[in-house]
């Protein structure tokens with residue numbers, strides 16, 4: 152089987168064009184997904200191997216992207232650590248928030264078997280996906296996962312109690328990071344065993360804390376997860392959203408590719424990030440609320456960068472948001488595939 156564009160680029164090979172996929176490509180913008188959500192809750196969709204596999208593959212058929220990402224959520228790790236989770240119309244919510252306990256670590260009851268249904272989902276995807284389409288597995292990075300666990304919900308995106316925990320009780324923060332990391336490694340390696348082609352670590356809320364503090368307190372745990380996955384032969388993409396100039400301190404041991412947010416121009420990110428690390432990104436998803444002309448004009452600005460840089464995966468700076476017209480997402484994929492990238 153010939154490698155897909157996505158796998159070639161992850162391996163460091165030259166291609167005619169950048170591969171393209173989108174964060175949050177399965178839910179939120181696809182009419183076919185929104186139709187399925189009328190019949191099933193998000194939890195029903197992610198827990199049934201047949202349905203989750205179907206949703207995972209929707210963007211392959213509807214958008215023609217180059218890779219599929221497992222349809223699940225980063226909060227399955229806190230759930231398997233014993234925290235009761237529900238998904239409400241205003242986002243995820245835990246029955247109990249760790250901020251309300253004197254000894255939050257004592258609340259955790261790890262049970263790795265609670266993740267087993269996800270391996271059945273992966274098996275079903277492998278059985279039903281087109282052969283040349285790679286499957287991306289993922290987990291949340293320890294800080295973002297901790298944010299939801301401590302705060303208990305995601306409606307307040309500043310997560311004040313999670314951030315202050317890093318200053319008030321470093322020892323407790325380390326205990327919680329260790330518990331998240333240990334289970335995430337087991338989870339990641341099982342995803343590898345079930346045949347994922349790449350693994351992405353989502354640190355959506357890195358920008359809430361100074362990058363120095365991030366490298367001191369969180370990065371050692373990220374490194375443990377990526378090392379385990381990379382040692383198992385699977386490439387790792389790390390998304391440290393909002394890390395700013397901190398991206399220049401990420402080392403090739405920490406990941407294979409870094410996903411860049413929309414704040415940093417991709418050319419500047421290239422200058423900052425270690426040359427042995429590839430880049431992913433970084434279109435502002437909100438641009439896709441704009442006119443076709445505005446979208447195409449912004450896309451054209453990627454051509455000079457893309458003509459020189461083969462180690463680049465086209466993506467958004469963060470995920471799709473509800474309300475983006477499906478046609479605009481498709482326009483981006485078609486444009487990436489039809490553009491002359493002037494590579495040689």
Ligand code: CP3
Nearest residue numbers: 175176177178193221222223224225242243305353355470
């Ligand atoms: O394409 C995909 O959607 C892939 C699967 C996927 C989901 N969540 C499904 C989901 C992935 C990779 C995630 C990651 C995730 N989940 C992150 C990190 C990346 C990011 O986007 O920031 C975070 C922080 C979460 C936690 C989470 N789950 C939140 C904050 C929410 C509510 C807001 C939102 O983004 O919709 C969820 C719910 C969720 N996870 C939905 C989906 C499809 C929406 C469920 C619905 O259909 O109502």
